[in-house]
Amino acid sequence: MYTIGQVSEWFHLPVSTLRYYDKEGLFPTMERQSGIRKFGERELEALRVIECLKQSGLEIKEIRQFMQWCVEGPSTYEARLMLFEARRRAVEDEMARLQKTLDMLRFKCWYYGVAVRDGNEDRLHELLPDRLPPEIQKFYDNAHAPDAAADREKAI
Amino acid sequence: MYTIGQVSEWFHLPVSTLRYYDKEGLFPTMERQSGIRKFGERELEALRVIECLKQSGLEIKEIRQFMQWCVEGPSTYEARLMLFEARRRAVEDEMARLQKTLDMLRFKCWYYGVAVRDGNEDRLHELLPDRLPPEIQKFYDNAHAPDAAADREKAI
DNA sequence: ATAACACCTAAACCTGACTTTATGTCAAGA
DNA sequence: TCTTGACATAAAGTCAGGTTTAGGTGTTAT
Numbered sequence: 001m002y003t004i005g006q007v008s009e010w011f012h013l014p015v016s017t018l019r020y021y022d023k024e025g026l027f028p029t030m031e032r033q034s035g036i037r038k039f040g041e042r043e044l045e046a047l048r049v050i051e052c053l054k055q056s057g058l059e060i061k062e063i064r065q066f067m068q069w070c071v072e073g074p075s076t077y078e079a080r081l082m083l084f085e086a087r088r089r090a091v092e093d094e095m096a097r098l099q100k101t102l103d104m105l106r107f108k109c110w111y112y113g114v115a116v117r118d119g120n121e122d123r124l125h126e127l128l129p130d131r132l133p134p135e136i137q138k139f140y141d142n143a144h145a146p147d148a149a150a151d152r153e154k155a156i
Numbered sequence: 157m158y159t160i161g162q163v164s165e166w167f168h169l170p171v172s173t174l175r176y177y178d179k180e181g182l183f184p185t186m187e188r189q190s191g192i193r194k195f196g197e198r199e200l201e202a203l204r205v206i207e208c209l210k211q212s213g214l215e216i217k218e219i220r221q222f223m224q225w226c227v228e229g230p231s232t233y234e235a236r237l238m239l240f241e242a243r244r245r246a247v248e249d250e251m252a253r254l255q256k257t258l259d260m261l262r263f264k265c266w267y268y269g270v271a272v273r274d275g276n277e278d279r280l281h282e283l284l285p286d287r288l289p290p291e292i293q294k295f296y297d298n299a300h301a302p303d304a305a306a307d308r309e310k311a312i
Numbered sequence: 313a314t315a316a317c318a319c320c321t322a323a324a325c326c327t328g329a330c331t332t333t334a335t336g337t338c339a340a341g342a
Numbered sequence: 343t344c345t346t347g348a349c350a351t352a353a354a355g356t357c358a359g360g361t362t363t364a365g366g367t368g369t370t371a372t
Contacts (some may be wrong), residue, residue, distance in 0.1 A: 112237035
């Protein structure tokens with residue numbers, strides 16, 4: 001059993017944040033000894049899951065819902081599974097979007113690399129948008145392609 | 157030259173957001189015809205870059221700085237290059253973090269898949285933390301590994 | 313000519329996720 | 343004893359990134 005200060009150090013989270021999470025109901029079964037929070041293994045794993053769910057784009061109140069399901073027992077396994085599957089899809093989508101972002105950034109790095117060497121953008125403007133070096137063209141194309149969300153919208 | 161309404165539709169951005177971006181100085185050279193904004197190719201490319209820089213984690217005021225550099229001309233090529241290179245590194249780091257998140261989510265999906273089938277977590281608790289199926293073990297290990305930031309911190 | 317739109321501004325408002333402040337309790341060391 | 347440090351609470355404050363509201367202009371369709 002650990003104090004809030006120890007947990008704060010291990011997880012690199014301010015004490016105030018841990019108290020805030022507690023107030024928001026993210027540790028529904030945490031114990032206290034004469035008013036003082038006692039973090040156990042359950043709470044440490046909760047923190048790992050909180051980090052993961054936050055990174056996956058979930059809001060605090062939705063994480064509270066998940067923690068509540070954990071308290072309610074086996075009847076909520078299916079809801080929890082569906083939550084994690086939805087999050088997995090969300091993160092996969094997000095990574096695809098980031099890949100597109102990365103292609104734009106790589107294109108811009110190449111572009112300004114040339115601009116710095118040339119001292120102007122004249123040659124670059126002659127190359128755009130479809131006389132680019134092949135290894136750069138694909139960054140440009142991917143970065144300027146309409147995104148998947150727009151495609152889905154049209155498909156409906 | 158396009159109106160704010162057209163651009164709003166093409167980019168799936170509320171008109172209010174486009175006006176907000178303008179107020180924040182993200183279109184420093186946008187023209188007006190009797191008070192009405194005229195979006196040209198320059199502004200459309202700006203919007204693509206804004207989307208990219210936002211996704212890469214930049215704040216609005218830093219994007220304004222970039223747009224200002226674009227107005228200032230060739231003397232800022234190097235600054236712009238350095239900005240894009242820093243963003244590329246940031247997005248690469250973010251993708252690594254998301255990969256870890258994804259491994260946690262895959263582990264949890266597997267975990268609750270088993271829990272749903274078994275109706276309990278008994279068998280799962282016997283398998284944890286190191287008697288997991290090999291293809292799952294690697295998700296668990298990666299998801300529970302200390303992150304790169306913590307590693308760097310220790311290395312200093 | 314009047315209603316419906318699309319545009320405009322300034323300023324107030326909203327949300328989520330913290331953080332800070334003010335105040336207090338309690339145990340250990342000088 | 344007294345002060346230092348870690349813990350506690352409630353309530354107010356902060357910040358980014360918009361969104362909404364209130365009030366106005368200008369052009370087009372009926």
